Amino acid sequence: MEPFIVSARKYRPLTFKDVVGQQAITNTLENAIKNNHLAQALLFTGPRGVGKTTCARILAKKINEQATNTEVEDDFAFNVFELDAASNNSVDDIRSLIEQVRIPPQVGKYKVYIIDEVHMLSQAAFNAFLKTLEEPPTHAIFILATTEKHKIIPTILSRCQIFDFKRITVLSAKDHLKYIAEQEGVNAEDDALHVIAQKADGAMRDALSIYDRVVSFAGKELTRQAVTENLNVLDYDIYFKVTDLLIENKIPDVLIEFNSVLSKGFDGQHFINGLASHFRDLLVAKDNATVQLLEVGDNAKKQYLEQANKVELSFLITAIDKANNCDLQYKTSKNQRLLVELCLMQLASITFSDVKKKAVTL
Template identity: 80%
Template structure:
């Protein structure tokens, strides 16, 4: 069995051209060697796995190759000394090092000392090293490497030429993994390599380790699905689907999708962070000038551009703010799942009734979804309610009546132009915008339904659906309109003309505003598009309403005669 060498060792850079993502530093070091401008003490600092130790070894080899013969074949291993400061951090270790520095090299021009993890040296060891570092022999060069520059004392920093290594970009890491895949005869999808590069978080060594792990899992064919399954990361398709549900205001589906994410073993904190990053990427995709900031594969970039057209900038800004607030409060919350659920419900409510003013923490009422949830069949109208009675101003309607399903044949509905929100430039509170809204409402009412069916129906059927509509308004929370519609029982005349009586002018105006919704409900459920509703004003009916305490008491006494006996027994006054 052939000995396996991990990719991080097998493909460790052997010259400056092989170093990924540190072009500025490698060019500086090469020019310093050529021009003999190399400092005698250098400090390489930066995150883990970005090439600090590799660059130090390459530099140590290049320094002596400059003047030697057959330089390409000579590695000058006897001139390079590596010290791990994590395990050799005492004063005695540094004193031993300074004693060795005095001895000149046997071959080559320089002796190079690489001290890795230099921040682990003790305070006494740093002080013992100061003098040697400040005035080293001409043949000695020190290269210090650390991930935590802030732990090194200032007197050491002031004696070094500092090189700050940066995190390796996602695209640079992906391209390097692609080259390795070709060398190893591995077929890898572009998105699969991109996910590995993202998971590495700027560390090339981590990217190579993850690459080896995924290859062991899936063999010679790396797919996006295999990578996400093996690394247990949330695929961006999850966030695309979640964002579609949020834009469609589907709170029940959003909560179910979040529950699915939790059932796969992901934390809510991980999910909300990923969702915020997804919103950020959508915001970046809105403008061509910032499109380069979108560090994703080509296929994913097309999806981002498509979804970015649906999501408005105000929605994305508010969604990012809410997701960020959830992230900040997550650790301190005692019910973390509820915190995330509230946040995504608030995000799903941002675009609901966009023209209305809402509070910052507005959530769509549950009654809205209770009324819509049973509407599953395309040509079937279902009104959902609990099997209990709902009180209306004039009658009590059992909800079992409301649950009836009225089947009707497929009807090609008329196309109503300019209905709904106005996509016009004038403000919604301007006079011009107000007039345009009035014109739109007028066109809706005057729509021609001559080609649509006009099925006959009885007055009893009409009154049954009328009560059902009152109950529906109550479930939606529109109690004012429900009380107006329930003040009288409609009558059916010739040519499907419905007559309805109201007691005062105010109720007449309010009824006319809600009449289009009532007509649509009756037309669809009765399968008759020739219906018209005429409203009559009869101020005499208003006498039915009680205003004074005595009138109110008389009304109650009519409903329950025992009330008078109770008043007399306790000698109560009105």
């Protein structure tokens, strides 16, 4: 039995073209290498799981390939040194690194030092590193990576060329998951991959971890229902149903639906927060100019467009405001269930006066 390799490792990009969602940065780095315009100290900063360390490794290999005009298959592993600053954060660790920097590479042109989680270095370690970072030997290139740029002292930042990595969009993450599913022979629904991409919250590594977990649960047939069940997220069908009940002023039915959500173990704040997001999605679905802001699958998009036609704009604006206020008050409320129920009753009453006016005119 072959050992299982997680998707985040198995499908880790090997070239800049494979990196998801960071095209501006990868293009800049490729051009810098091609034009011999690469700084000797680089800082990669951004959220977790967006490709900072991956890009650092690709860059480290690419630098020597370009400098020596060798084939891609040639290995420059001996020229790349990785230091985890989370566990090697003392001044002695940095002094040891500085001693190594002085020795030129035996193969290739550059020695590349990747320092991950660089914000974890101690103050003394940062100070010991300053001079080397400002005037490194011609054969040395430093790539620093961090999720918390604000913790790095300004004197280090001023010596680096800074690259800000952005969060991966839901669409980019979904497309990459679709590619992996095809490679693995998994029949995945578009909506199922969208749920995973949204749950990952901009981190590609998290998306791949969630994907592995869900495939272990569901097997080769990945459905939206299996994903929502495994990840314990509220299916958007519930929000469509609740919204229909609200615009029909069916207060008892809305309260029964909310009770069924609570009985499944979901938090009241999670429900009301999701309902506010649902109203927001309906709002953007009402106008052709803003439909592109709807980050959902194709099937869900049709449902949003259908329900958006049934709901008045004034209802949605008032509903978002009330749901958002309920979300803000939730933590401080003494009776949290009653707070959400009161909010739902108010939401179901927004169009009640309009219904009464129509009845009177008839």
